[in-house]
Amino acid sequence: MDIKETGGHIFPQTPHIHAGIKTVTIMWSVVVALIPGAVFSVFYYGMHVLILFAVCIASAVFAEALIQSMRRLPITAYDGSAVITGILLAMNIPPGAPLWMAAAGSVFAIVIVKQLYGGLGFNIFNPALAACVSLEVAWSLFSFTGWEPVIATKVIFSPIMFKSMPLEAMWGIIGETSAVFFFIGGVFLLVRRIISLHIPIAYLGTSALFFCVHGYYGGLAEYHLLAVFQLLSGGIVLGAFFMATDYTTSPITGKGKILYGIGCGILTCVFRFWGAHPNGVPYAILLMNAVVPLIDRISRPKVLGQ
């Protein structure tokens, strides 16, 4: 319909052309950006991780199609957003996680966290992270599976650091093996302008600063190396580029995104240093998700001419 009548006034529907970038394009680009990290982790951990990815993606897509058909909504499982949720969930669980648990997490993410809140664009919490945290609470996921120390950072940057890193203090999720590959994927998203610099810079910058200050006052000689190590481990890079930047659960203006990134950075560090969780990223992002409406309210753009 081009001209709708509204109380006597006719508003022509404009504009007649479109930039051509659709939701589907964006979602599949994010999937593409996640591929290098995923491939590396499969290469590093082996076939079980590949199967984990497949199970997570398949159950997420299936759960989305199923609940949408049950609610008699148009089925949008092909739009790539469920695939992203599946991949991100797999990235946030240990490589030894059992398949049934991965599938349960995917279904929880899609059905409870995403669709019951209204589906794409309406959920308050990042589905993959909420699912990961609930798996941890429900089945003590991490102690259940046995931990693998983190490593890929070490594989790639080994000579310069970690001389004094207590390995048993490092925890392993699939997504922390490949900070460098997530960084590459993140740059791809930045170049394609799918995400903006605000959140990654604010998040990584704040945590780097926090790590340095903490190390310095803790009396560590090589505190800057510690900071680099901390940034490359525990999925901060994955979080800063792929999870904190989730459109739906992050603030909508540039100003808000910076505030949000800073909040994520501070919380991650606080959880790491003083919390019970050595990673901290999922909790930090989920907590910040909860305050997004407040951030949105205080970061409205200024209206021209007022």
Next chain:
Amino acid sequence: MAVSFRGGICPKNKTLTTNKAFIKLPIPHQCFIPLQQHIGAPARSLVRVGDLVHEGQLIGEASGIFSANVHASIPGKVIAIREHPTIYNDQLTIIIEAEGSFEASTNLHQSSDWQTLSRENIYQKIRDLGIVNLGGDASPISEKFIINSEYPIDTLIVNGTECEPYLTAEDILMQSHPDEIIDGTRIVLHALGIKNAIIAISDDKKAAVESLNNSLKEHRLTFKDTKIKLKKTKTKYPQGVEKLLIRSILKRNVLSGGAAKDVGVVVLNVSTINAIREGVLYDKPLIERYVTISGSMIRNPGNYKVRIGACISDIIHECGGLKGDPGTVIFGGPMCGIKVHDMNVPFMKGTSGILFLSKDEAASTRYTSCIRCGACISVCPVGLMPNELGSGVEKKRMDRVSRLNPRECIQCGCCSYVCPAGRPLTYLIGMAIPQDDA
């Protein structure tokens, strides 16, 4: 240094017609001249069915200050005066069938030396000759000249940004008629009684910048005390919107609900300047204008000079016909223009372009839910939150919507253009604008 504003978009699809010089379309055998081609009251018809009119004869008289005269674009016989479809709705239209000779257009002798004319003479001529603002709403120009004593007008901005995608007629006009544009600018300066003019031109129009610069250099000596400057703006849509243009160039803020004249500025686009010049120098009424006819469905896209009142099916025929189904037919630019369905709709004074967009070029009308990507906010040149406005209107939460400044919306269409979910944000915000304002 090119100046600009916050937000906006950079569509790149002018290439179809950027190198096409003007072609004059043959005189149509029938003209449909609506009595209302401008905002404001329709003109009063001065002719009756059966009357013979000559080219350029006044056939509709302005009724009130916001109305404008209309003239016969072709000589001939009035065969009917009846309701006829236009881009807005059915309008009382004078239909003329060509007959007789074409004096006016072949006899362009200079009738007056503009420097001896008084301001009132020039205003009167502009009004008599039915010259309106040729960009956008075709509002009568005289309204722009009403001088607000509190803020005397000190600057004329000639808008050569032509920011709408596809449209190139003003670019070509500046390239091929730089002397005329500068002449016209001087006439308007004289009429306004001021000395400063700035020609704003987007930085992708390199040929136009060069020809205007050359012409300025050549004539500098004859200008005496007027100062005409060229100012480049970044190639971005919607740079041509008055508020944004004034802010970019003069750093003056037009306040909410205000107009250009409140900050001492008159903005006219180059086609209007050209029409004013022809009117003042040759007493030529506004019976034809330059227009871009483009889109991938028309066989010979280009820049044309077309008579007011030519109907769209005749224009299609003269431009080589269509490559099949007309697709989306738009009068004006693709961002703010109006979609037409009836091929009998006539070409009017405010028509800056006619586009025939294929299915691939035109935006689809299907949309999905907002994913909160924030693209609409980052492109909005006035700093609104189109996402919230749109969903508020959809949910009929008008109390919340009215706090989000829907009145400030300039309906530029950038938000809808970038929305990855394809949401009709511009349209939804339009519905939130209170009726007395619309």
